[in-house]
Amino acid sequence: xxxxxxxxxxxRNAAHLNHTFYRHIAAVRNVAFRNAxxxxxxxxxxxxxxxxxxxxxxxxxxxxxxxxxxxxxxxxEHFLFQTSPPGSRILFLYTNSPSIILGRNQNPWSEVNLSxxxxxxxxxxxxxxxxxxxxxxxxxxxGGTVFHxxxxxxxSVICDLGEFTRDKHAEMVVRALRExxxxxxxxxxxxxxxxxxxxxxxxSDTEDTHRTPWTDPDAPPxxxxxxSAYKLARNRALHHGTALLGSPNLHxxxxxxxxxxxxxxxxxxxxxxxxxxxxxxxENGAFEDAVRDEFLRMYAADVEAEVxxxxxxxxxxVKKGYVELKSPEWTYLQTPQFTFSTPVLERIASGxxxxxxxxxxxxxxxxxxxxxEGLPGTLELANFADRRLHEVxxxxxxxxxxxxxxxxxxxxxxxxxxxxxxxxxxxxxI
Amino acid sequence: MGAFRxxxxxxxxxxxxxxxxxxxxxxxxxxxxxxxDGVCNLGISKYAANALGDVIYVExxxxxxxxxxxxxxxxxxxxxxxxxxxxxxxxxxxxxxxALEEKPGLLNxxxxxxxxxxxxxxxxxxxxxxxxxxxxxxxxxxxxx
Numbered sequence: 001x002x003x004x005x006x007x008x009x010x011x012r013n014a015a016h017l018n019h020t021f022y023r024h025i026a027a028v029r030n031v032a033f034r035n036a037x038x039x040x041x042x043x044x045x046x047x048x049x050x051x052x053x054x055x056x057x058x059x060x061x062x063x064x065x066x067x068x069x070x071x072x073x074x075x076x077e078h079f080l081f082q083t084s085p086p087g088s089r090i091l092f093l094y095t096n097s098p099s100i101i102l103g104r105n106q107n108p109w110s111e112v113n114l115s116x117x118x119x120x121x122x123x124x125x126x127x128x129x130x131x132x133x134x135x136x137x138x139x140x141x142x143g144g145t146v147f148h149x150x151x152x153x154x155x156s157v158i159c160d161l162g163e164f165t166r167d168k169h170a171e172m173v174v175r176a177l178r179e180x181x182x183x184x185x186x187x188x189x190x191x192x193x194x195x196x197x198x199x200x201x202x203x204s205d206t207e208d209t210h211r212t213p214w215t216d217p218d219a220p221p222x223x224x225x226x227x228s229a230y231k232l233a234r235n236r237a238l239h240h241g242t243a244l245l246g247s248p249n250l251h252x253x254x255x256x257x258x259x260x261x262x263x264x265x266x267x268x269x270x271x272x273x274x275x276x277x278x279x280x281x282x283e284n285g286a287f288e289d290a291v292r293d294e295f296l297r298m299y300a301a302d303v304e305a306e307v308x309x310x311x312x313x314x315x316x317x318v319k320k321g322y323v324e325l326k327s328p329e330w331t332y333l334q335t336p337q338f339t340f341s342t343p344v345l346e347r348i349a350s351g352x353x354x355x356x357x358x359x360x361x362x363x364x365x366x367x368x369x370x371x372x373e374g375l376p377g378t379l380e381l382a383n384f385a386d387r388r389l390h391e392v393x394x395x396x397x398x399x400x401x402x403x404x405x406x407x408x409x410x411x412x413x414x415x416x417x418x419x420x421x422x423x424x425x426x427x428x429x430i
Numbered sequence: 431m432g433a434f435r436x437x438x439x440x441x442x443x444x445x446x447x448x449x450x451x452x453x454x455x456x457x458x459x460x461x462x463x464x465x466x467d468g469v470c471n472l473g474i475s476k477y478a479a480n481a482l483g484d485v486i487y488v489e490x491x492x493x494x495x496x497x498x499x500x501x502x503x504x505x506x507x508x509x510x511x512x513x514x515x516x517x518x519x520x521x522x523x524x525x526x527x528x529a530l531e532e533k534p535g536l537l538n539x540x541x542x543x544x545x546x547x548x549x550x551x552x553x554x555x556x557x558x559x560x561x562x563x564x565x566x567x568x569x570x571x572x573x574x575x
Contacts, residue, residue: 103507103510103512104505104507104512105487105489105505105507105512140512141510141511141512142507142508142509142510142511142512143510143511144510161481162571164481166483166509166510166511190510191509191510228510229510229511229512230509230510230511230512231511231512231513232481232482232511232512232513233458233513233514233516234457234458235457235458235459268487268531269487269507270486270487270507336487336489364492
C-alpha cells in the first residue's frame with residue numbers, strides 16, 4: 001500500500017510548530033516519513049509499531065500526534081489503551097481541529113446545537129461566529145461534552161487500574177503547569193484543573209496540588225482550564241484531559257454547547273455540568289514539553305516521545321476503532337433512551353390557539369413513539385415509529401404538513417422548523 | 431445443545447447443582463454464576479464497584495441479543511468514567527435487570543446480588559472453566575493493586 005501524501009503533510013505540520021521538542025521529533029520523523037513514502041508497501045517500521053506498543057518490556061511509553069483529526073487521535077489513544085502491556089504507563093498528547101466531543105453516555109441532541117456544525121457559511125456576520133466544519137465525536141470515556149480546537153492540548157495517561165486514582169495524573173499536569181509558572185493551577189473536587197481567582201496571595205504549601213496561594217472561597221469562581229474523563233476496562237485505566245491553553249473560540253463555545261431542545265429532553269445517561277472556562281496562556285509546545293518531563297520524572301525513567309499520526313490508520317486495529325467511532329451508529333444510536341416533549345399550539349378557525357403537547361420517545365437512537373396530546377383527532381402518528389432519529393431528512397414531510405407551532409422565547413415557530421433546528425438531518429452535521 | 435445439557439443437569443439433583451452454582455470471576459472484574467438451567471447471572475464484582483465509585487448510568491444489553499465471548503454487553507458510567515461490561519461466556523441474553531435503569535446505585539449497594547446486570551443462556555459451559563474462583567480472584571485483585 002502506497003503511503004498517501006497526507007503523511008508528508010503531517011510531518012510538515014509538525015515541523016511548523018516552532019518548538020524544540022516538536023522540532024526534534026519532527027526532524028527524526030521527517031526522515032522516516034520520506035523513507036516510508038518511497039516504499040510501495042507499508043514500511044516495516046509501521047508494521048512493528050503495534051508490536052512495540054504491546055512489548056511487555058515497554059514499561060514507559062510516550063507519544064505525540066501530528067494529526068489534528070479527533071477521530072484518529074481518539075482511535076490511536078484507544079489502541080494504546082487496549083494494546084499496551086499490563087504494568088505499563090503510557091503518555092499520549094494530541095491537539096484536534098475544532099470539534100465537539102461527547103461523553104460515552106451522552107445525548108448529542110440535548111448537549112449540542114447540532115445545526116451549527118454544518119460546514120456551510122451561515123449568512124451574515126451578525127450571526128454567531130462560525131468555525132466552519134466542526135466535527136461531532138462520541139468518545140469512549142465517560143463524563144461531559146467538551147469543545148476542542150488548536151488552542152487545546154489533550155493529555156492522556158494509561159496505567160493499571162490497581163494504581164489508578166482519579167486525581168493522580170491531574171496532579172501531574174498541575175505540577176507541569178506550575179513548572180511553567182502557572183501558580184494558580186490546582187485540581188478541584190471534580191478532578192478537573194482550575195485556575196484560582198483570589199485577589200491576594202496567601203500562605204500555601206507549594207507541594208499541595210489541591211490548593212494555591214489564590215484559593216479563596218469568597219473570590220469569583222475558579223476558571224476551569226482542563227476537564228477530566230476516564231475509561232476503565234481490562235484492569236487498565238485511561239485518564240484523559242483537555243488543557244485550554246490559548247483557544248481563540250471561548251466566546252462561541254456556549255453557542256455550540258447550547259441545544260434548542262435542552263430542557264425539553266428528559267434523558268437517562270449523563271448530562272454535562274457547565275463551568276466557567278478560561279485559557280491558561282501557555283504555548284502548546286511548552287505545555288507538551290512540561291507534561292512529558294513531569295511524566296518522566298514521576299515514573300523515574302527516560303524515553304523519547306514518539307510521533308504518531310495519519311499513518312497509524314494503516315494499523316488494522318486503529319482503523320477498526322476509527323471506522324466505529326466515525327459511524328453514525330456509534331454517534332447517534334448509542335444515545336441513552338430519552339423523551340422529547342414540547343408544548344404545541346394549533347390555530348383554529350376563530351383565530352384562537354389551542355394548546356397541546358408533542359412527545360417523542362427515542363431508544364437506541366430510534367423513534368419508538370410519537371404522540372400528540374390535547375389536540376383531538378389531529379393525526380395518527382404511530383407509523384412514524386422505528387425511524388432512526390438522525391436519519392429524518394425533512395421534518396415537514398415526516399409530519400405530513402401537520403400545522404402546529406411551538407412557543408419559543410421570541411414568539412412562535414412552526415413545529416417542523418423547530419424540530420429541524422433541534423434534530424437536524426445528519427448530512428448537516430458532518 | 432445447551433438445552434439438552436441443561437435438562438440432563440436438572441435430573442442430577444441438588445448436590446451437583448450446588449457445585450455448579452459456584453460463582454466465578456473474570457480478570458475484567460465480572461462475576462458469573464451458572465444455574466442448573468444453563469443460564470448464568472452476570473454482574474460486576476464488589477472490587478469493581480468500589481473502584482468505579484458512584485454509578486450514575488447503566489446501559490443494559492438488548493434482550494435476545496446473541497453475545498460472543500469477550501463481547502461488550504453493557505456499559506457503566508460513574509464519576510466521569512465509562513466501563514464496559516464484557517460477556518465472559520457466549521450465549522443469548524435472556525433477561526436484563528431493568529431495575530438498574532431507574533436505580534443505577536444498586537450496582538454500588540449490592541453488586542453481587544440485587545445489582546446483577548443480565549442473565550445469559552450459556553452456549554459453551556466449558557468457557558466458565560477458565561475463570562477464577564473467589565479465592566483466586568481475591569488473590570488476583572491483591573496482586574494487581
